[in-house]
Amino acid sequence: DAMVIQNPRYQVTQFGKPVTLSCSQTLNHNVMYWYQQKSSQAPKLLFHYYDKDFNNEADTPDNFQSRRPNTSFCFLDIRSPGLGDAAMYLCATSRGQRGPTDTQYFGPGTRLTVL
Amino acid sequence: AQSVTQPDIHITVSEGASLELRCNYSYGATPYLFWYVQSPGQGLQLLLKYFSGDTLVQGIKGFEAEFKRSQSSFNLRKPSVHWSDAAEYFCAVGARNQGGKLIFGQGTELSVKP
Numbered sequence: 001d002a003m004v005i006q007n008p009r010y011q012v013t014q015f016g017k018p019v020t021l022s023c024s025q026t027l028n029h030n031v032m033y034w035y036q037q038k039s040s041q042a043p044k045l046l047f048h049y050y051d052k053d054f055n056n057e058a059d060t061p062d063n064f065q066s067r068r069p070n071t072s073f074c075f076l077d078i079r080s081p082g083l084g085d086a087a088m089y090l091c092a093t094s095r096g097q098r099g100p101t102d103t104q105y106f107g108p109g110t111r112l113t114v115l
Numbered sequence: 116a117q118s119v120t121q122p123d124i125h126i127t128v129s130e131g132a133s134l135e136l137r138c139n140y141s142y143g144a145t146p147y148l149f150w151y152v153q154s155p156g157q158g159l160q161l162l163l164k165y166f167s168g169d170t171l172v173q174g175i176k177g178f179e180a181e182f183k184r185s186q187s188s189f190n191l192r193k194p195s196v197h198w199s200d201a202a203e204y205f206c207a208v209g210a211r212n213q214g215g216k217l218i219f220g221q222g223t224e225l226s227v228k229p
Contacts (some may be wrong), residue, residue, distance in 0.1 A: 004158070042205060042219035043159070090158055102209075104217060106151075106158035 003027070004107035006091050012113045013081050021076040021110045023091030030096030032074040033104065034066060037088040050096060057073060080110075086114045117142050119208050121220035128196050129228050136191040136223050138206035147209035148189040149217065150180055153204045162204075165189065176200070201227045 005024045009066040011044050013019040023032065024113045035043035049068045063085070078085055088111050092104040118141040127133040128134050140146055147166050163174025170182040180191045189206060203224050207217040 006158075040222075042221050045216060048216075092159075103149075103161060103163065105165060108158040109156075111156070 004091055004093055006089075006107040006110050008110060009109045010051075010113070011106065013078075013114060014115050016080045016082065019078050019081055019112070021078075021089050021112070023074045023076070023107055024072050025034075025093045025107075026072070027093055028071065028104075029093035030071075031094045031102065032068060033092040033094070034064075034074070034076050035090040035092065036085075037090055037109070039087075041079055043090055046076070081112070081114045083114050084112065087113055088112075104115075117146075117156075117208055117218050119206050119218055119220035121206055121223050123223045124221070125224045127226040127228060130193050130198050134191075134193045134196045134200070134225070136204050136206075136225070138189045139140070140189065140206075141187065141188050142206050142208060144200065146189075148180075148182060148192050149207040149209070150189075151205045151207060152176075153205065153222075159205065160181070162191070164183050165169060196225075196227055197224065198227045198229070201225055 003026055007022045033048040034046045036046055045057050045062055046060045063079050067075045082089040083100055083105055090108045090109045091107040094102040094104045120139045122137050149164045150162040152162050153159045162178050163172045163180055165172045165182045173181050178193050180189055181219045197199050205222045206220040
């Protein structure tokens with residue numbers, strides 16, 4: 001089945017130690033998104049790629065970076081995780097139809113713990 | 116600015132009872148509306164979406180939602196709830212002129228009692 005895969009499902013890191021989260025997709029979608037979801041809150045968009053075109057949200061901290069080496073893979077890098085970065089990180093993809101009708105499909109998420 | 120409000124943070128219903136989850140949106144034009152469900156520790160799954168046409172939309176798992184422009188609402192309903200429906204439900208609106216960006220409500224947690 002075509003899907004969005006996130007690895008690892010659970011990640012523990014130390015305060016200030018860089019960490020990378022991975023997302024891959026078999027849907028061949030053009031757009032990939034990264035969301036941060038803190039406990040009991042709505043997902044918050046960090047950034048997205050339309051093909052190789054990177055789009056950063058205005059309020060995304062510089063501590064968060066992303067890479068998309070090819071259509072299938074996208075990475076979220078947290079350069080110096082703080083305690084406040086502990087959250088569920090969700091990856092999503094969409095076909096890339098221009099406009100708000102483009103439907104997003106989500107992966108299962110990576111739960112990040114910062115010690 | 117676009118916004119989505121889900122007035123109920125937590126709802127408890129008995130198994131077999133009917134369910135309605137409320138969603139109100141603020142938007143200047145025709146909205147594009149979505150309902151997602153999130154089981155504990157999981158990602159979001161699309162239940163249904165409304166873009167245009169028939170205002171009563173059927174989704175997966177027996178859910179439906181009705182778009183009411185006069186009330187700026189897009190409430191989610193299910194006639195008979197199952198224990199497996201216990202989850203967090205998010206309403207979202209697609210932001211015009213911002214590609215596929217979604218604006219989510221705060222979510223409603225649904226508990227189902229036997």
